[in-house]
Amino acid sequence: MQIVMDENGQKIVVLPDIIFKNRQNIDWSAVEKYLKKYLGKIVTIIETQDVVYIGNKFPDEYKGSQYTKRLKGSSAKAKANASQAILEMLEIATDKTFHHNRKDKHSYDA
Numbered sequence: 001m002q003i004v005m006d007e008n009g010q011k012i013v014v015l016p017d018i019i020f021k022n023r024q025n026i027d028w029s030a031v032e033k034y035l036k037k038y039l040g041k042i043v044t045i046i047e048t049q050d051v052v053y054i055g056n057k058f059p060d061e062y063k064g065s066q067y068t069k070r071l072k073g074s075s076a077k078a079k080a081n082a083s084q085a086i087l088e089m090l091e092i093a094t095d096k097t098f099h100h101n102r103k104d105k106h107s108y109d110a
Contacts, residue, residue, distance in 0.1 A: 001088045011092040013085040020080035023073050028063040031080045035059035043090040052090050 002014045019034070020026055041054045062068070062083065071079055082089065 001085045003088055003092060013088040013092070015081060015084055017084075018077075018081055019084060020077060023077045026071075026076045026080045028068065028080070031083050032059040032063040035062055035083050035086070038086055041087060043087050045093050045096075046091055047094050048096050050096070054086075 001016065003011055004014055006012050020031060036059050038054045038058070039056055043052045043054070044050070045052065068076075068079065
């Protein structure tokens with residue numbers, strides 16, 4: 001992956017290849033399997049120096065979120081292929097915000 005600056009001075013990640021090519025039916029199980037290679041990785045966000053640990057729930061959350069289930073066409077393809085650059089996107093993340101997770105399904109993790 002390559003991190004470059006766009007015309008507005010924002011850092012972006014350039015993907016070298018499109019590995020999930022189908023726009024109609026993304027194989028989210030294949031995306032989940034691909035993401036498992038990141039398990040246990042630790043990334044430091046450049047802007048805040050926050051440390052992010054990629055835990056074992058990440059691949060399933062990425063492919064199975066309510067947002068992902070609604071994606072169709074090129075948006076689904078973009079999210080699937082963005083999985084290649086998760087570590088780099090975390091590194092260049094900006095504008096940190098915090099929201100309490102209020103959904104009942106997360107209460108046992110608190």
